[in-house]
Amino acid sequence: METLRALSRIHACPPERLESLAETVGRWFAPGEEISLSSEYPLLFRDHPAVRHYIVEEEEGQPLSHAALLVRHVVSGPARLRIGMISCVATAPEARGAGLASEVVHWAVRSAADKHCALVLLWSELEHFYRGLGFERIGREWIFLLGKEGFPGEYPEPIPYSETYASQVYSLYLKKSIRVERSPGEMKTLLSIPRTSTYLAKGSSGEIEAYACMGKGRDFQGVIHECGGEPRALEQLLGGILARSAEPVPLILSPLEESLGTLLAGKGIFPSEGALGLGKILDPEAVERFARSLGPLADRFRAPGPLVPFHLPGLDSV
Numbered sequence: 001m002e003t004l005r006a007l008s009r010i011h012a013c014p015p016e017r018l019e020s021l022a023e024t025v026g027r028w029f030a031p032g033e034e035i036s037l038s039s040e041y042p043l044l045f046r047d048h049p050a051v052r053h054y055i056v057e058e059e060e061g062q063p064l065s066h067a068a069l070l071v072r073h074v075v076s077g078p079a080r081l082r083i084g085m086i087s088c089v090a091t092a093p094e095a096r097g098a099g100l101a102s103e104v105v106h107w108a109v110r111s112a113a114d115k116h117c118a119l120v121l122l123w124s125e126l127e128h129f130y131r132g133l134g135f136e137r138i139g140r141e142w143i144f145l146l147g148k149e150g151f152p153g154e155y156p157e158p159i160p161y162s163e164t165y166a167s168q169v170y171s172l173y174l175k176k177s178i179r180v181e182r183s184p185g186e187m188k189t190l191l192s193i194p195r196t197s198t199y200l201a202k203g204s205s206g207e208i209e210a211y212a213c214m215g216k217g218r219d220f221q222g223v224i225h226e227c228g229g230e231p232r233a234l235e236q237l238l239g240g241i242l243a244r245s246a247e248p249v250p251l252i253l254s255p256l257e258e259s260l261g262t263l264l265a266g267k268g269i270f271p272s273e274g275a276l277g278l279g280k281i282l283d284p285e286a287v288e289r290f291a292r293s294l295g296p297l298a299d300r301f302r303a304p305g306p307l308v309p310f311h312l313p314g315l316d317s318v
Helices: 015-029 100-114 127-131 163-174 184-191 231-243 258-266 284-301
Strands: 008-012 051-058 063-076 079-091 119-122 136-138 141-146 197-202 208-216 219-229 249-253 272-274 277-281
Touching: 008 100, 015 051, 015 063, 015 079, 051 100, 063 100, 063 284, 079 100, 079 284, 100 119, 141 258, 163 184, 163 197, 163 208, 163 219, 197 231, 208 231, 219 231, 231 249, 231 258
Parallel strands: 079 119, 219 249
Antiparallel strands: 008 051, 051 063, 063 079, 119 277, 136 277, 141 249, 141 272, 197 208, 208 219
16 A cells, blocks of 8 residues: 555635635534634634645645744834744644654645745644653743632723724734734634633723733633733733633733732732743844843743743734
8 A cells, every 4th residue: 555645735725715625624623613713713724924824745745733923023123023923733644653643744834944944933732742842841831820819909891802992902912022923803713713812991181001812713712912001001901801800810921021020929829831842943143133122021021931022912823
């Protein structure tokens, strides 16, 4: 019997096949899941120059394995760092064990290098598998567990997000000193991902002063994975969220959110530390140049492993 490797070929999926590809890969991941991959990862399953979907398929055109690459820019003032995010790595059940996932991930990494990405990043529980492909834990993030005991007293009820507030939320996002470059339309799309709840706090003038995102498709349920605004406004918002939650709420923060971290420490809430994800540095000099452009801010990202001087909010993860 011919091997799968002899029967297969690898190439970029044409745009007109993306919808059917999303359905196929979705079945590999979670048969019967209500949320489609295209709605959970709307920036990934689109016809756009920043996106490539690589597939291994049989001569008859049936996909056997898949990995997607999304190229994004991390920005801080005029400094930019080009990164590649690898996502939705999956293989058809009948084709597993033949090395196809390794093959398609290698292809995605080579493509990221060709597109001048300084590093590639992915999220997976299969750390042993990816270590075999040269990936390691990189980056740093804080994880706080918020409970009502840290937020005694009365807090205003959070305002549910609607597109009416999209421009104000986007303005708050732009105030982050380091962020992933998003257009207003991309921000609006990300906030509309199924099972994403975004809550807002208004100031005395009626303007939105803080936002917090919980949940994102199948991920981050019950977890605040992105927030923005001044610390005191966020304190009011977090207190309002906790007052209406039956369980403690995890909060993931960038090490740059020092003011909010200090406020939480004053309440006796201290973080555990985690890695940003699994990654591979492709251009160490580009990463070092970006880190130098940050000055002392870069030191807040130092952790075991290579220095990765940025944090990705949950909305940007794929």
